[in-house]
Amino acid sequence: MLTVKNLTFAFHDKPILDNVAFDLQDGQVIGLVAPNGTGKTTLLRLLCGLLPDAKATIELNGVSFHQHRTAYLKQLFFLENSNQLYADLTVKDHLEYVKKMWKSKVDIQKTVAELGMESYFKKKIKNLSLGMKQHALLAMYIVSDAQTMFIDEPLNGLDPTSIQLFEQIFAELKAKGKTLLVSSHQMDSVGRVSDSVFFLKDQHIHDVTNAGQDMMALYTQTFLQEAGHA
C-alpha cells in the first residue's frame, strides 16, 4: 500500500500540489486525470523522488521514501516516457538491465511474446516507432515486477488493438496484486480499467470511485464546464 500525506509542491511561485494525501491499496488500478500542465507528471515525479520534497510522508508497504529510498524504489517502477529510453540500446538491453536492477524473476522472453515484440526485441530504440517504444516501456514495467507502477500516458501512439492489449495487461497486473497509478487523457480507457479515478484540480486530488459512470462526462463537468463558466 502506498501512503501519501502532506504533499505540497510549487514550481517557483506557481502552486502545483497543496497538502495532498491519499492511499493506494494493493491490487488497484487508479486513473490519474487532469488537463495538460496541471501537475500529473509532477505528482508522479514527486512520488519517485525525482523532485525534492522533504516534508511529505510517503511510504510504500511501510517503507519510508525519505528513510529507505533504495528499498522504496525497489517496490516501484516509473519511466516517464519513451524519450527516456537509450536510443542506441536495444529493447533486449533495457529489459535485461531492468530485470537485473530490480532483481526480478519475470521471464523476459515470455513478456516479449505476450506483447508481440519478437520482431523488434533486438532492435535499437532509435529504430522503433512510437507504438513499439510504448510496448518496450510496458515490457519494462512488467519485467521490473515492481509492486507499484506509475504509468504516464501509456496509450499515446497506440492503435486500438494495442490499446486493448495494454488494458488487458493492466488487468493481469492488477490480478497479480500490483498497484497501478495510470495517468491518461483517454477517458474511455480510464473508465474501463480503473477502480477509481484521481481528478487533479486546484492543487488537490478528488478521488472518484469508478461505478461505471461516464468518465468523459465527469471530466467535462470537472474541468471543461468550469473553465467555460470562467
Add this chain to the structure above:
Amino acid sequence: MHEQIAFDLKKNWRATTNLVILIAFTLLLLITYFSARSTADQSDNDNYGAYVNADTKIQNELSKLQEIKNPDAATVKKLQKRMKQHEYLKAIVLAHTDLENVFTTNMTDARLNTEKAVLAYERYTLREVKAGRTKGLIVIALPGKKTDKTLLGRQKDVAYYEYLVKHKLVEVPATKKDAPANNYIAYAFLYNVSPLLLLAVFAVQLGQLFTIEKRRGTINFLNIVPSGKLRLLSARMVSFLVLTIPLFLVAGGIAYAAAAKSFEVGSWDYPIVYSADGRTVSIMNIGQFLVMFVLLLLAVAVFIMMVSALVSLYSGNLAVNIVASLAVILLGAPQVMAHVPDALARFLPTAYFQANSVILHETDWTIPGIGFGVVVLLAWSLVLYAVCTAILRRRELI
C-alpha cells in the same frame, strides 16, 4: 555494481565521441610524424652546425689571441686552453664529417665515433667546471636542448654520452623528426606534446560521459533505479577508465606503429638523464620513462575525472563541465604554479600535471618523488570522491 558497469559500457562504448577522442589523441601523437613525412630531418645538420659554431667561436678567439705580440703568461695560458678546446671540437667535426662521406660504409660506427669525440669534449668541460675554470668555456649548444654550464649540467652531459658509448647506442637528438619508434613515442611525451593538451582531451571525454544522461533526459530513469546513486556515479567512473585508457594506449600504439614502419624501432634502453636531488645525476631509459609517464598521467586523469564527476552533480551542461575541467588543468601550467609557495606546491594535485617535467624533476617547484605525486593525486581524488558521496547521500539524486 558490475551490472551497472556493464550497462554503462554498453551505452558508451559505441559512442561517436570515442572515435573523436581516439583521433584527437592519435593526431596529437602523430604531429611530428606528419612533419617528418613532409620535410627532411635536419637534426644531423643541426648538430653539425652546433659543433661548427662552437669551434668557430673558439677559432675566432684563437685568432685574436694569436695576433697579440709578446703575449704575457696569462694570454699564453688562455691560448693553450683555446687550442685544446679547438682540438676536441675539431675531432668532433671530423668524426661527424664521416656521416656525409660517400665512402663511409658503416654509419653506426661513424655515429659512435662522433659520440666518443663529443664525450671526450664533455669530459673536458666537466673537468674545467670542477676546477672552477668556467670563464670562456664553450659548451656545445645542441638544438632542442638546454645549454647548461653548471657542474650538474656537465655531469648530465657526460653521463649521457658515457651511457651511449658504453651501450653502443646511436644518439637520437630531441629534434630528430624521423626518430626510431621507441624514441619517437618517448619524445612525443617528453618534448612535443604538452601533458596539459592530453589532459584536455581527457576532459572532453569526461564532459561527454558525465553529462550525456542529463542532456538526453535518461537521467530520470537512472534516478529511479533501486541502487545507491554513488554506485551509479562510481560505475560511470569505471566506464571512463575502461573506455578511455585503452583509447589513449591505442593512440600511442598507432603512433608507435607508424614510426616503426616508416623509421626504425630503436631501443628501449635509450637513456634519459636527470637529477632527482639537484646534485647527483641519474639515468632512466625511455622504457622506464614511458611507464612512469603513463602511470602519472593516469593518476592525473583520475583526479580530473573526480572534478568532472563533482561538477556533473550540479550541472548537466557539457560546456560547463569541460570548461571547469580545463580551468583546473590550466592551474597546473608552470606560469600558474610559479606563484605557489614551494612548501605548499608539492601537496597540490596541480603540481603533477606536467608529468614529463615532474618525472625528470625539472619543475620550478620541489617534487619529493613520483610515488609521492601519485599519492597526492589519489588523496585529492579521494577527497573529491568523499564530497560526491556526501552530496549523493544528502540528495539521493545523481
